[in-house]
Amino acid sequence: MVSNHFTTLNLPESLILESGDIDASWREKTKDEESGDLHEARATLADPVRRLEHWLFLRKVEPPRGSSMAPPMMDLFSQIHGVLAETDAVITKMKSATTALMRAVMTKSAVQAQLKLQGCMQKIQQEKAERLDRFPEFEKKGNGGEFTEAVEVLGQLKFLRKWEQQCQERLLSLLEF
């Protein structure tokens, strides 16, 4: 049911792609004939996490199972989880405030929450970058039929992406005040 997104965009079936190349190929093809397949292919390949997932899928590798988390990820998770909960409390209070004074009283907690979120985002992006840097290694090993680490890292990247989205969502909500 899923087609090969690399083929759809005439790109080499590689984990290492330049976003400029993906866009350029999409643009050329879209001008000829716009289609949902092209959009899906670009959206998949432009996101390195989805690209890795698709690449593994095409190699018929079983997706990561369960949600086992390595200890460093676990630490990050509990840190982020705390900040998210704290931020949610601030956002709820800010949202229900109807007076300028109440919002002013809340501003300090909002600014603090924002700084903490930005700290989390930085940490997440750093963790993510470290893993993306290993793509050439995964590709090489994959060509030799070895996928264990790639699968493991895919699971971690998915967590990181989810947390990144959650932080981003809260940062945008805080902007509203």
Place this chain on the structure above:
Amino acid sequence: MDKELIIGIDLGTTNSLVGVVDSGFPIILADANGERIIPSAVSYRKGGEPLVGREALRSRAVAPKRTITSVKRFIGRPFSDLSAEEISSVPYELTGGKQGPLSIPLGSEDAVTPQQVSGEILRHLKSIAEAALETEVRRAVITVPAYFNNAQREATKAAAEEAGLQVERMINEPTAAALAYGLDKLDENQTVAVYDLGGGTFDLSVLQMRDGLFEVISTAGDTRLGGDDIDAAIASELMSRFDLRELSSGEQATLLAAAREAKEALSKQDSHTVRLPFFRDGKSYEQTVSRAEMEALIAPVIERTRPICQRAFAEAAAKGAGTVDHLILVGGSTRIPLVREKVEEWFSLEPNVSQHPDEAIALGAAIQAGILCGRVRSIVLVDVTPLSLGIETFGGLMNVIIPRNSTIPAKAGEMFTNAVTNQESIAIRVLQGEREMAKDNWLLGEVLLPFEKGPKGSARVGVQFAIDRDGILEVLARDTVTNEDYVLEIRDAAVDVEDEAVEAMVSESIDYAFDDMNERVWTEAKLKSGELIPAVEMALEQVGDQLEEEELSQIGAATETVMVILQRGDKDAAALKKANLALDEATQTLAAILVEAAFADPDS
């Protein structure tokens, strides 16, 4: 040879226009009186064809309950979705049940739906086009606010069909404006943002234009934010200046028209006198409003567009779009000087006002129509879906399947299996929105998936969720035996268990709106006092030492007044509201000091 002609329509909250491409250029068509901007107003006469446009608007004062304006705010929405404030914001009546479209009663027996009213406007636009072009018109491109949800888009499409128009494409308003802007810049590469503040809706879209390819990167908006809210803010100020309480429908219509006139006048000059001759019991009212006064009133409305812009910009940046080269303003409300000033101040970009605020969207619709019927070449338009699409999972959470700002057409597949042996079907609730809890999002409907009988986990049905080019959802299931896809029906989700609760809610909201204004104002004011008093205490504790003695005593006195009224027990809503306002004002410096301190030293 030309393919069959397609017209482009901007179906606006306040005004509507129809255009077409002629010799490679888009033009707006005029009616028999030479008018190109047609008010989106329909007046239903007893025993006669409805009036549309300027004529309808003229009958507003005499038949306020039968003259429908700003109906776009209500299209595709159930009655239970409306706030009491929205219901009382229009001079005509709104009613409805717990589900399905709301209805507008026109008096004793008949009623119309927002979809029918829109259909009437579209029929009128069709006839203008037919008269101007001297040919029958059957196909159209219609614009909708980018932030319209599935139901609002479906209802708009259905309205066009009722008017005898086949909708060839629905395009988003800011995207249409970008087409109009970019038509003579096809060989340039630019990233632009379109700020579209219309009569009732606000959208901001970020687009990339490259070699004739118009690609929307991100979009955000509010379908209940526009010129109508600005008019309402001015009207409410006029009411309190004239010391008017309850208004009749006719009075409300007249006052809103006066507020709108004031807004338009004060966009060009520094002061304007509002005159309401023989407004009530032969009494006339008169007040002069300065531009500065109006700007203070409407600033909060304009301020609401800011986080929406920031959201769209942040998501465009996250998707790798470069810096925005031009910020294009369209929509009638962008004529207001304060809007232009604020936008420039927020984003340090000089707003581009090269496009006609009222016509750009219709011109864009005409260009898209021209592309579809082969009159315009070398332009490709690619848009995104404004809202995430998902399904409800266990625990009432929303599981996103197609994220917002995905390029459309978009599709995503999911596999479903039977959780118990011999389960015959599963009902999937399809949602649209950005909230984590399913119940906080719009429920588009339910899809029933049939399962083959068998042991637990044996049945498998692949379902594909697709959003088409018009932004409308389609759900396909694949028959595992024949491998054929078939369209699943999306049923209006029946509210069975909570029937009574919803009914109570609906009737409560009506009571709330009409029965006891004083009670409502009192409750709101009391909530506000309950928030202000502890806030004052906290604020004084933190930065009270930075205030002058005089300010402190003013705050003390204002707090005292609020508390006295609260304890008096006569529920004097007007007095409490006034006292709250006074306390609000007395604490302005205090609030400013707090905010400054928060940013200067967040860690202390």
